[in-house]
Amino acid sequence: LYPIRATKARIRALFTDMLRRADRLGKAPEFYNTLTSACTTNIARHMEGLGAPSLHADRRVVFPGNADALARELGLIDAEGTMEELRERYLINGRSAFGADSPGWSRQIRTGP
Numbered sequence: 269l270y271p272i273r274a275t276k277a278r279i280r281a282l283f284t285d286m287l288r289r290a291d292r293l294g295k296a297p298e299f300y301n302t303l304t305s306a307c308t309t310n311i312a313r314h315m316e317g318l319g320a321p322s323l324h325a326d327r328r329v330v331f332p333g334n335a336d337a338l339a340r341e342l343g344l345i346d347a348e349g350t351m352e353e354l355r356e357r358y359l360i361n362g363r364s365a366f367g368a369d370s371p372g373w374s375r376q377i378r379t380g381p
Contacts, residue, residue: 269360269377270336273346278318285314308332 272279289310298305309330312323320342323329328338337351347354360377367373 269358270339270354271346271358272344274344281318282314285317289314303330306330306332308335 274282300306303309308328309324312320312329316322316324323338326338328334336345336355339345340351340354345354347357349357363377363379364373366376370376
């Protein structure tokens with residue numbers, strides 16, 4: 269749950285692009301594929317469609333355990349510190365424990381218990 273560095277317009281464009289893809293998937297579902305259609309590969313594709321450099325050559329797109337480091341290198345994470353410090357600071361596991369069906373869940377994971 270990293271704070272991001274992006275304009276509202278860019279965030280809106282990314283979200284709109286993701287919604288369009290979700291609509292297409294509703295009409296023509298596709299299978300998960302680790303190399304071509306997974307969480308990070310799809311986000312990378314959306315970002316590339318908005319003018320970001322090609323990200324598919326970077327192994328962190330396919331092996332997303334360090335995708336946050338790639339996002340930081342691209343200037344997308346708006347926070348200071350080492351990756352280890354940032355991972356600890358923005359980890360939501362404990363904060364999300366009370367349940368995603370709670371009306372205040374989104375706010376709770378951003379502020380802590």
